[in-house]
Amino acid sequence: xxxxxxxxxxxxxxxxxNTNFAxxxxxxxxxxxSVTLPAGWQYETxxxxxxxxxxxxGFFVYFKVLHVDALDAALxxxxxxxxxxxxxxxxxxxxxxxxxxxNAISVSGTADGAQLFVGVLDTPxxxxxxxxxxxxxxxxxxxxxxxxxxxxxxxxxxQ
Numbered sequence: 263x264x265x266x267x268x269x270x271x272x273x274x275x276x277x278x279x280n281t282n283f284a285x286x287x288x289x290x291x292x293x294x295x296s297v298t299l300p301a302g303w304q305y306e307t308x309x310x311x312x313x314x315x316x317x318x319x320g321f322f323v324y325f326k327v328l329h330v331d332a333l334d335a336a337l338x339x340x341x342x343x344x345x346x347x348x349x350x351x352x353x354x355x356x357x358x359x360x361x362x363x364x365n366a367i368s369v370s371g372t373a374d375g376a377q378l379f380v381g382v383l384d385t386p387x388x389x390x391x392x393x394x395x396x397x398x399x400x401x402x403x404x405x406x407x408x409x410x411x412x413x414x415x416x417x418x419x420x421q
Contacts, residue, residue: 291420298413321406333366353380
């Protein structure tokens with residue numbers, strides 16, 4: 263009986279260990295984009311947004327569908343969202359970019375003393391942009407720099 267119980271516990275451990283270490287790709291159907299989270303990351307979804315973070319916390323990436331097509335308007339809406347969340351925001355100059363074929367505007371700076379990255383992408387869906395913002399302390403950003411790069415470069419038009 264003990265051997266059976268031990269083997270069952272081992273199988274249960276392997277099952278959960280495998281699910282914790284697998285990458286996971288999400289598709290946001292309204293925006294017609296997908297994003298891949300690295301192994302071991304947690305996420306929460308609500309309505310048209312998702313918040314992802316490493317298991318230990320200290321850093322998160324926030325994805326939200328915006329019902330605007332023009333990137334300047336999307337960035338303005340992002341400013342309003344951030345102003346409602348933080349007291350002290352200092353951002354650098356906005357940069358025009360292309361992310362996997364999608365036009366984007368990004369800006370980085372600080373919010374309430376933590377590092378902040380904000381980007382809006384013109385998605386394949388008509389009149390829909392995707393807001394992506396990430397925030398964390400310097401040490402956590404350094405620790406998860408590869409994961410962060412994986413997430414940001416994984417955002418692409420859904421297949």
